[in-house]
Amino acid sequence: MIIKKRRIAVRSQPNFQATVSVSDDDESGEKLRMNMGTCYFPKDIESNPESLGQDAHFICQERQTFGVADGVGGWAKKGIDSGIFARELMSNCLTSLRSLKPGRAVNLKKILLKAHSKTAAIGSSTACVVSLKGDRLCYANVGDSGFMVFRGKRLVYRSPTQQNYFNCPFSLGNWVGEGKRPVSVFLGEFDVEQGDIVIAGSDGVFDNLFGSEIEEILQESEGRPWPQDLAWTIATVASMNSTSEEYDSPFAIAAESEGIEHVGGKIDDITVIVAVIELDQPRVSQEEEEEEEEEEEE
Numbered sequence: 001m002i003i004k005k006r007r008i009a010v011r012s013q014p015n016f017q018a019t020v021s022v023s024d025d026d027e028s029g030e031k032l033r034m035n036m037g038t039c040y041f042p043k044d045i046e047s048n049p050e051s052l053g054q055d056a057h058f059i060c061q062e063r064q065t066f067g068v069a070d071g072v073g074g075w076a077k078k079g080i081d082s083g084i085f086a087r088e089l090m091s092n093c094l095t096s097l098r099s100l101k102p103g104r105a106v107n108l109k110k111i112l113l114k115a116h117s118k119t120a121a122i123g124s125s126t127a128c129v130v131s132l133k134g135d136r137l138c139y140a141n142v143g144d145s146g147f148m149v150f151r152g153k154r155l156v157y158r159s160p161t162q163q164n165y166f167n168c169p170f171s172l173g174n175w176v177g178e179g180k181r182p183v184s185v186f187l188g189e190f191d192v193e194q195g196d197i198v199i200a201g202s203d204g205v206f207d208n209l210f211g212s213e214i215e216e217i218l219q220e221s222e223g224r225p226w227p228q229d230l231a232w233t234i235a236t237v238a239s240m241n242s243t244s245e246e247y248d249s250p251f252a253i254a255a256e257s258e259g260i261e262h263v264g265g266k267i268d269d270i271t272v273i274v275a276v277i278e279l280d281q282p283r284v285s286q287e288e289e290e291e292e293e294e295e296e297e298e
Contacts, residue, residue: 039231039235040055054073055270067112083123085125090115092118112142113183126172128147128200130200141185146161148206171183193277197225198276198277230274235271244265
């Protein structure tokens with residue numbers, strides 16, 4: 001599997017983000033940080049270039065936190081775009097993070113539930129919010145968005161999913177005539193190391209890519225992993241798999257185990273967030289490093 005790197009313009013929802021990066025000390029006294037990049041492909045981008053899709057995400061560098069939400073597609077039958085709910089939820093998460101006083105710890109469950117309480121749009125979505133605290137990756141999750149951690153380009157951890165039944169994940173939402181329902185937020189953490197790569201996304205990614213396939217993508221990448229390029233590559237492969245009728249996808253295998261016939265990939269919005277765990281120290285940009293490499297070749 002070889003995907004050549006190229007730059008493309010992708011019409012997507014606003015990428016909510018803040019720009020100053022800090023992190024806590026780990027036990028060794030060294031600081032770790034997440035160097036993050038994203039890519040988003042709405043499933044109907046070709047037929048509707050203005051589409052924002054039903055996924056949403058944010059990156060908060062200053063709090064070393066990111067999140068992804070996937071609007072529940074069933075709302076479309078009622079004429080409701082659940083992507084509006086997902087985008088408002090993620091925007092509210094970022095607003096809550098940025099309003100924290102300096103030095104105040106990030107409480108992911110509180111951030112997520114506060115964001116939910118302030119979200120007025122009708123609809124529902126999954127949500128996964130992840131934060132680096134020292135050498136621990138902490139997360140709050142509702143539904144089947146999530147992440148994988150790769151060490152030495154091998155899968156070492158995957159966040160658990162929450163489903164009522166097959167293809168019906170837990171969600172946060174506002175229901176017509178009911179308002180908000182109680183929600184179960186799963187909290188977890190995983191110890192990370194310098195060089196680890198976190199691949200997060202909506203189910204559009206993990207329904208169309210096995211962990212072993214992401215391992216292959218990582219193993220074929222050369223040199224230092226640049227999050228933005230890696231996110232694009234993973235999203236591109238997942239997107240190609242999603243429209244293939246010959247690909248025996250994770251979604252198809254899961255459907256078969258439930259006695260449901262499904263052939264090929266699962267067409268869906270695809271959001272990828274890549275976070276490379278690095279030492280928190282001054283670094284050159286990707287463009288600067290590429291210029292240096294070109295000068296050396298000359």
